[in-house]
Amino acid sequence: DAEITQSPRHKITETGRQVTLACHQTWNHNNMFWYRQDLGHGLRLIHYSYGVHDTNKGEVSDGYSVSRSNTEDLPLTLESAASSQTSVYFCASSDRLSNSPLHFGNGTRLTVT
Amino acid sequence: SQKIEQNSEALNIQEGKTATLTCNYTNYSPAYLQWYRQDPGRGPVFLLLIRENEKEKRKERLKVTFDTTLKQSLFHITASQPADSATYLCALDSSGSGNTGKLIFGQGTTLQVKP
Secondary structure (H helix, E strand, C coil), X not given: CCCEEEECXXXXXXXXXCEEEEEEXXXXXXXXXXXXXXXXXXXXXXXXXXXXXXXXXXXXXXXXXXXXXXXCECCEEECCCCHHHCEEEEEEEXXXXXXXXXXXXXXXXXXXX | CCCEEECCCCEEEECCCCEEEEEEECCCCCCEXXXXXXXXCCXXXXXXXXXXXXXXXXXXXXXXXXXXXXXXXXXXXXXXXXXXXXXXXXXXXXXXXXXXXXXXXXXXXXXXXEC
């Protein structure tokens, strides 16, 4: 069965370190998204991609970057981790159709100390 | 910008009753609206999509309504079971045209079904 996997599931890092969260999907979807989920804010869009070599900023992109070198992967990099980036991060993918549902991974819980 | 409001208070109901969750949006009427279920420690899972020209959509014990005049969607679970306990999120496209594929989400309503 097709799936979307995120790794690691849990990560603890120190302030100022660079961190990369992995996302891999086998749906062959063109669209991929990164969200963060925090109490009181719900899911907020960080970055998204509509295809290989395409990346776009979302609502809360400061301090984050992504790259899309193939269809399956959209790694999320925190350039210099800050305590405000402690959160649960979800990757999602969808078909190219505009009303397609999102398929989510099970998240990465990141703690920045 | 578009905002989505869901009741942040948990909804507690007895098994067998109908649960009704509310999703309100503030600005333009979206081309479609989606509902997701999220269990603790897991990612959201898609449940239903309803388009602006549809008043109601059903799937097994689930029913979604869409009222563009009230700017509201209602999500119903009939004959609720303890296994329905979860957080339910509504989502819609971030643009009025509904064609970006980028979804914005409400904060979700947590449903607790007691046996």
